[in-house]
Amino acid sequence: MTAPRDPSPGDGAQRGPGQDSAGEDPEHIPGLAQERTSLAWTRTAIAFAALGGVVLKENVVTGLIILALSPVIWQLGRVTRGSLPRADGRPPVMAVVGATRLFLIAVTIAGVALLCLIVAIFGKSVPGALQ
């Protein structure tokens, strides 16, 4: 599969209400890609909250830390919306901030997994809680 290139406005892509002038506005995002991505960030934040809830049952401090990360993740998803490729030739802000926040998410999940590993091995279990 070859990476797709810039499609023309008439390529059949979905458009949201009032999004019928692709190409005129450098900040314009065709289709509903931004909304879908925003929802994906929200689902990721909810997944963090769910993990925090599970861990909270065994270890309050770790659970609260993970729960507190949930709104931070949600906020990260809201950063730089509208910072798309700029017409003046400068590098797009989205690329700079985008890479950093995705890297942050990956490192955060790896760190949370490490915390959960420590709690799982050394923490006090509640056997039978799922009986």
Next chain:
Amino acid sequence: MSWSSRLAALLPGAVAHDTGGTEPDPRFTFANERTFLAWSRTALALVVAGHAIVQLLPPFPGVPAGRHLLGVPLIVLGAVLAVVAYAEWARNQHALRRGEPMPKSNVPWILAATITGMAIVSAIILLISAVR
């Protein structure tokens, strides 16, 4: 290309200042980001599952280490998956910028193989604990 330089190329600064090719259509950038987020949620689900197995399940009779045998690999896989998902995102973004074919990914295969392996280990542990 050495491993250290490959790792350095994955750091956010290096990815962000990749000036090769042209900026891809925002829709494809967003799609790549959503794929990364989907892998991240998969990683979180693995961590939750592993944690719940170790901390909340009752012990398996006759297999005292059974819960850890099942839960710890899932948590470790979750951690690895999160980092690998970022590397995949960076590779895909690199290919998108240059209009190159999308790089082949082994992550779905690794995930499927691990889940299958864990299912087999679970079945064995359950059988042993049922017999004893």
